[in-house]
Amino acid sequence: MNEPPRYHRLLVTDVVDETPDTRSLVLSVPPPLATEFAYRPGQYLTVRVPHDGHGSVARCYSLSSSPQTDRDLKITVKRVVDGHGSNWICDRVRPGAVLDISSPAGNFTPSTLDSDLLLLAGGSGITPVISILKAALVDGRGHVFLGYANRDEGSVIFAEELRRLELRYADRLQVAHWLDTVHGPPTVDRMKELIREYARRDAFVCGPDPYMTVVCQALHQLGTPGRQVHVERFTTPEPPAPAPAPGNRVATVEVELDGATHRLPWPASVRLLDVLIDAGLNPPFSCRQGICGACACRIVRGTVELVHNEVLEDEDFADGYTLACQALPRSDTVSVTYS
Numbered sequence: 001m002n003e004p005p006r007y008h009r010l011l012v013t014d015v016v017d018e019t020p021d022t023r024s025l026v027l028s029v030p031p032p033l034a035t036e037f038a039y040r041p042g043q044y045l046t047v048r049v050p051h052d053g054h055g056s057v058a059r060c061y062s063l064s065s066s067p068q069t070d071r072d073l074k075i076t077v078k079r080v081v082d083g084h085g086s087n088w089i090c091d092r093v094r095p096g097a098v099l100d101i102s103s104p105a106g107n108f109t110p111s112t113l114d115s116d117l118l119l120l121a122g123g124s125g126i127t128p129v130i131s132i133l134k135a136a137l138v139d140g141r142g143h144v145f146l147g148y149a150n151r152d153e154g155s156v157i158f159a160e161e162l163r164r165l166e167l168r169y170a171d172r173l174q175v176a177h178w179l180d181t182v183h184g185p186p187t188v189d190r191m192k193e194l195i196r197e198y199a200r201r202d203a204f205v206c207g208p209d210p211y212m213t214v215v216c217q218a219l220h221q222l223g224t225p226g227r228q229v230h231v232e233r234f235t236t237p238e239p240p241a242p243a244p245a246p247g248n249r250v251a252t253v254e255v256e257l258d259g260a261t262h263r264l265p266w267p268a269s270v271r272l273l274d275v276l277i278d279a280g281l282n283p284p285f286s287c288r289q290g291i292c293g294a295c296a297c298r299i300v301r302g303t304v305e306l307v308h309n310e311v312l313e314d315e316d317f318a319d320g321y322t323l324a325c326q327a328l329p330r331s332d333t334v335s336v337t338y339s
Helices: 084-092 123-139 159-168 188-198 209-221 272-278 314-318
Strands: 007-019 022-028 044-050 056-062 073-078 098-102 117-122 144-150 173-179 202-207 229-233 250-257 260-267 296-301 304-306 321-323 327-329 333-337
Touching (some): 007 073, 022 084, 022 098, 044 073, 044 084, 056 073, 056 084, 056 123, 073 123, 117 123, 117 209, 123 144, 123 159, 123 202, 144 188, 209 229, 250 272, 260 272, 314 321
Parallel strands (some): 117 144, 202 229, 250 333
Antiparallel strands (some): 007 098, 022 073, 250 260, 304 327
């Protein structure tokens, strides 16, 4: 990434009920924004969601559409207990709504569509995986194995679409459904049995943390090289525990956000995002884990330390970018901008 997310207003042209707790939003991109919203299979969009009647918060949702097969963009949202963004979207968004959405981002995407692939999804983790699946079948030449785990048959997202793909690409696609009500929860040993013959392929894994832990352990024990295992984490935003910092030092942060400048005290053990939210500001953010980049801002003056980072690269640091959700002050004064 080279800059923080920029938001554009996109029209919701259709809302599709995938399961009782999952909806897909079909989004129309105006021709002048076609280049801005060009995307790779497996990427996500960041959506601004109204919060407490004023301001907004940012949430990331993977694209279930594929650039190889779908004219319009489509994101799929599963309702999460106490999840502000998912409940607002599932309850409020109807065709004709207009949402503030940033351009596609994310690195959960194959370097080539011609390789044999191992795709492993749990629950709503199928969202970016089906985007990759459709792209590989239409534009690629390899074989694809999809292992898809769900609670029961009624919770299988894209069930009919997957059946159609199995029939159309019977010579290249194999789908194995894992239902907890039938097979019990996935275990490492049983997962190894399921994927053993595909363990040398590039693997793309997405789903709840317990599922991904089992899958990644199975791949490791089967000898799949780490560089071939690609993981997309779905996390529920929660306030992170403060990282240890020496003493009780309090820095000062000057923040340029939404056209205004704010000066705030910044305790050395509190992350920047929490400082801004506690002050009543509405900075963009999503995962709060340092893995999505939605909270990226630029350091104008001063120094910070990141507790965790899985998205910024050397060139981003050279341009002054940091992650508000992981940044701690390491100088007495820090200036940052979201412009």
